[in-house]
Amino acid sequence: MRNLKLEISYDGSRYYGWERQPDKPTIQGKLEEVLSRMCGAPVEVTGAGRTDAGVHAQAMVANVHLTSLLPAEEIRDYMNRYLPDDISVNEVKDASERFHARYNALGKTYRYVFYCGKKKPVFRRKYVQSIDFVPDVSLMEAAAEYLTGTHDFRAFSSNPNMKKSTVRTVDSIKIRLKNDYLTLDYHGNGFLQNQVRIMTGTLLEAGQGIKTPEEVREILAGKDRRLAGPTAPAKGLTLIEVDY
Amino acid sequence: MRNLKLEISYDGSRYYGWERQPDKPTIQGKLEEVLSRMCGAPVEVTGAGRTDAGVHAQAMVANVHLTSLLPAEEIRDYMNRYLPDDISVNEVKDASERFHARYNALGKTYRYVFYCGKKKPVFRRKYVQSIDFVPDVSLMEAAAEYLTGTHDFRAFSSNPNMKKSTVRTVDSIKIRLKNDYLTLDYHGNGFLQNQVRIMTGTLLEAGQGIKTPEEVREILAGKDRRLAGPTAPAKGLTLIEVDY
Numbered sequence: 348m349r350n351l352k353l354e355i356s357y358d359g360s361r362y363y364g365w366e367r368q369p370d371k372p373t374i375q376g377k378l379e380e381v382l383s384r385m386c387g388a389p390v391e392v393t394g395a396g397r398t399d400a401g402v403h404a405q406a407m408v409a410n411v412h413l414t415s416l417l418p419a420e421e422i423r424d425y426m427n428r429y430l431p432d433d434i435s436v437n438e439v440k441d442a443s444e445r446f447h448a449r450y451n452a453l454g455k456t457y458r459y460v461f462y463c464g465k466k467k468p469v470f471r472r473k474y475v476q477s478i479d480f481v482p483d484v485s486l487m488e489a490a491a492e493y494l495t496g497t498h499d500f501r502a503f504s505s506n507p508n509m510k511k512s513t514v515r516t517v518d519s520i521k522i523r524l525k526n527d528y529l530t531l532d533y534h535g536n537g538f539l540q541n542q543v544r545i546m547t548g549t550l551l552e553a554g555q556g557i558k559t560p561e562e563v564r565e566i567l568a569g570k571d572r573r574l575a576g577p578t579a580p581a582k583g584l585t586l587i588e589v590d591y
Numbered sequence: 592m593r594n595l596k597l598e599i600s601y602d603g604s605r606y607y608g609w610e611r612q613p614d615k616p617t618i619q620g621k622l623e624e625v626l627s628r629m630c631g632a633p634v635e636v637t638g639a640g641r642t643d644a645g646v647h648a649q650a651m652v653a654n655v656h657l658t659s660l661l662p663a664e665e666i667r668d669y670m671n672r673y674l675p676d677d678i679s680v681n682e683v684k685d686a687s688e689r690f691h692a693r694y695n696a697l698g699k700t701y702r703y704v705f706y707c708g709k710k711k712p713v714f715r716r717k718y719v720q721s722i723d724f725v726p727d728v729s730l731m732e733a734a735a736e737y738l739t740g741t742h743d744f745r746a747f748s749s750n751p752n753m754k755k756s757t758v759r760t761v762d763s764i765k766i767r768l769k770n771d772y773l774t775l776d777y778h779g780n781g782f783l784q785n786q787v788r789i790m791t792g793t794l795l796e797a798g799q800g801i802k803t804p805e806e807v808r809e810i811l812a813g814k815d816r817r818l819a820g821p822t823a824p825a826k827g828l829t830l831i832e833v834d835y
Contacts, residue, residue: 356713403714420709427711435711465664467671467679469600470647474714 348412351419352442353378353392355407358433360473360582364400365407374398374434378409381429385422386415395448395589396455399541401581403474406437408589410448454518454590457533457543459583461551464527475528476583482554484524487531489560490553491520493567494546501570503549505541505578513539513570522550532587541578549576592656595663596686597622597636599651602677604717604826608644609651618642618678622653625673629666630659639692639833640699643785645825647718650681652833654692698762698834701777701787703827705795708771719772720827726798728768731775733804734797735764737811738790745814747793749785749822757783757814766794773798776831785822793820 355378363371367379375392382390395408415422423439430436460475462468463482468475494503494517501513517535524530531550533543549566552558558566558576566574599622607615611623619636626634639652659666667683674680704719706712707726712719738747738761745757761779768774775794777787793810796802802810802820810818 356710358713358716405714423709427709430711432711432716433713435713437710465667465671466600466681467674467676469602469677469679470649470715470718472602472676 348414348444350442350444350446351411351413351422352438352440352446352448353409353411353436354438355404355409356435356437357404357407358473359398359401359403361433362400364402365394365397374404374407375409377430377434378411378426378436381426382411382413384429385417385425386413388414393448395452396537396586398586399544399581399584402584402586403582404586406588407586408448408452408591410442410446448589451591452537452589454534454536455538456587456590457538458585458587459531459533459543459547459579460585461529461583462527463524463529466527468528473582474585476580478529478551480555482524482529482551483556484522484529484554486556486560487522487550487554490550490558490563491522493560493564494550495520498567499570500539500542500567502566502572502575503542503545504539504572505545506539507572509539515539515542517546520546520550543584544578544581545572545575547579547584551579552576592658592688594686594688594690595655595657595666596682596684596690596692597653597655597680598682599648599653600679600681601648601651602717603642603645603647605677606644608646609638609641618648618651619653621674621678622655622670622680625670626655626657628673629661629669630657632658637692639696640781640830642830643788643825643828646828646830647826648830650832651830652692652696652835654686654690692833695835696781696833698778698780699782700831700834701782702829702831703775703777703787703791703823704829705773705827706771707768707773710771712772717826718829720824722773722795724799726768726773726795727800728766728773728798730800730804731766731794731798734794734802734807735766737804737808738794739764742811743814744783744786744811746810746816746819747786747789748783748816749789750783751816753783759783759786761790764790764794787828788822788825789816789819791823791828795823796820
């Protein structure tokens with residue numbers, strides 16, 4: 348059996364997220380459909396993580412065990428031919444037998460993009476969330492500093508019954524406002540369900556003065572989802588990169 | 592009556608072009624609908640030109656005569672609130688009484704974008720046309736040189752019965768290939784119906800060696816649409832700028 352490593356871009360707008368679901372279009376589902384057809388047998392694709400419905404990816408990584416003897420480039424071309432326009436397989440290459448897209452992932456970068464100008468982001472409207480205020484970036488940065496590092500992020504998880512550890516490390520949160528676009532780049536070793544979206548909803552409140560940076564610190568310490576801000580909308584979020 | 596100058600961006604994908612048509616969504620139609628509602632009376636919008644169905648604009652210019660006393664910024668905000676997400680009014684400002692978006696236009700810049708790599712342009716797929724060959728840019732440039740300057744462009748017009756002059760000036764055609772994206776920038780004082788699309792279809796043939804640069808010169812001299820290449824698809828074309 349070969350073990351192939353795939354790099355995939357997708358526009359998540361019309362999908363019910365990464366994970367396969369019966370009778371609903373998902374990214375994993377589409378990839379498995381095309382590969383199973385190519386192989387004439389069911390194929391299972393393992394992703395580095397699961398993106399939510401409506402979330403995009405610039406470079407999701409996955410692996411798949413196959414018996415096909417086709418060169419990796421031909422598998423890529425075959426997949427691109429049969430996948431819809433909103434999913435691209437950027438690269439297929441042979442990986443070591445033991446490579447596992449999820450277990451071996453060391454870190455991930457997520458990007459949130461908002462637009463706060465008076466025009467409308469016509470050409471990027473599916474990847475950018477419009478907001479009707481101009482945030483104070485220095486307040487957001489002060490709040491983000493409290494969220495950087497190794498912490499119990501339970502307050503920023505949408506799964507209140509999580510039995511496993513909710514401790515994660517967020518290496519960096521980079522925030523910039525340029526030409527009316529607000530960008531938040533998160534890098535960490537792994538994120539809880541909805542963590543990036545809830546951190547972003549909370550930081551946006553900090554940027555409006557609704558919550559002070561110190562209150563954001565208290566939310567983290569309080570470990571209660573109800574204290575944090577809203578879950579930011581999926582469409583502004585893109586998985587940028589997975590490190591191995 | 593005030594005369595307002597508007598700058599508009601739009602994703603032309605789901606429109607039947609700029610020009611108002613009964614019972615079909617068009618850009619002019621949408622703008623007039625929103626402004627007529629604002630004014631409580633029919634309003635006519637004059638564009639710098641007419642883009643085809645599926646063609647986009649980064650900065651179309653239009654003017655409109657109104658009696659409204661609202662500040663220009665509020666008119667822009669009102670329009671953006673009621674226009675769909677794929678049309679943005681970037682700017683509204685008071686212009687001189689005699690300003691006419693079409694008659695006063697001195698030049699226009701159009702951009703065509705193609706993708707010739709092995710991935711798929713997922714996030715730009717509505718604005719980029721994929722092609723399955725890597726063109727020879729130097730051949731395209733040699734052919735483009737013959738199309739630059741003041742010529743009778745009848746061979747590159749889709750209107751064979753055009754009674755008016757088909758002489759136009761194309762100041763420059765800039766072609767570049769970078770990261771698998773092929774970009775053609777046209778600047779001229781005005782273009783015939785489908786001229787940019789037919790020139791592009793012809794230059795792509797030159798880039799594949801289907802037509803030599805000299806043959807392109809002969810096509811221009813022959814003044815016969817049937818000699819030129821195909822009309823390139825609308826979706827890769829964007830009106831970038833109008834000069835006054």
